[in-house]
Amino acid sequence: LxxxxxxxxxxxxxxxxxxxxxxxxxxxxxxxxxxxxxxxxxxxxxxxxxxxxxxxxxxxxxxKELEKTDMNVYEIMNGMHLEQKIALMRKRIKFINNTSSDSNIMAEKEMIKIIFRNLITNAIKFTSLDGRIEISYTHDDTHTYVRIKDSGIGMSEEILQKVNAQKYFTRTGTLQEKGSGFGLILCRDLLQKQGGVLLIESAKGEGSTFTVKLPIN
CATH class of the missing domain: 1.20.58 (Methane Monooxygenase Hydroxylase; Chain G, domain 1)
Structure with a gap:
């Protein structure tokens, strides 16, 4: 605090x-x-x-009990693209939405927007000039998976451990933007309330991939 x-x-x-x-x-x-x-x-x-x-x-x-609705990821991400357009232009980052009109998830409307907004803002913050952010979607019999992959600076093992331990810390973006890890703590908390999980893959200098895993039912 x-x-x-x-x-x-x-x-x-x-x-x-x-x-x-x-x-x-x-x-x-x-x-x-x-x-x-x-x-x-x-x-x-x-x-x-x-x-x-x-x-x-x-x-x-x-x-109140959470009210989950059937939502289209393609539409959500197009909205996020418009919302973050200035930040993306500032760094000349390509935003690639590889989802489609069939890419649906079951989620609480406001919570999922907070989650995606944080993950995309985070990706922009730690991606260098002329980088790229790609959004993809897959599913199996029980879960949907939305992946946000960036070509950014990635995370060291030490930073990754802090993120996974949900510790609050300060980290600087590629244009000196300030990061704290609180957004990721919030994402995990909001996903947990919906029976979901945030999966993180990252290595220093190799970018990061954040996967939002949600139950189909």
Missing amino acids: SIISHDLRNPITNTQTILSLINKGALTEEESKTLLEQLETQYINTTGLLDNLLGWLKSQITG
Whole structure:
């Protein structure tokens, strides 16, 4: 909790300092431009963390039984593509949706969107310029599998162990975006509530594949 509080408070304090310097005219035009770009990145990161916290809190306090619906992955991912278009363009990342109109899953609507949004945001964060993110879908008699594969920097064995142990930690993306691991903790929690599992394959320098495994019934 103290680490999360720090990650929320620190950008706010930093924003106040930067805006004060700009208002006082203490910076050159180039310095102001660089710091404003930094503020934009901080805003995106802080908003993402707040969204995750709200999503987690909502999942903890609701007393209602989950209402799963039949959802099409192709449509969900097209929506995610549009939602993340600016972030993808910033890094010139190709978003390849290999799913189809037959790629269906049974899931709680809002929870699954939070899960996919986190996984795609994570993939963008740790993928370098001109990289790629591929979405694929398979199923067997009992489960559906949605895979989000990126050509990013991957994870070392140490980082992978922290992720699997659901530990909160700080990690920097390819354009200095801040990552904490909280999004993945949330994904696992929301999947568990639906009888699902998050599977992770990754190696340093070789990208990562996140698989959302959900029961068919």
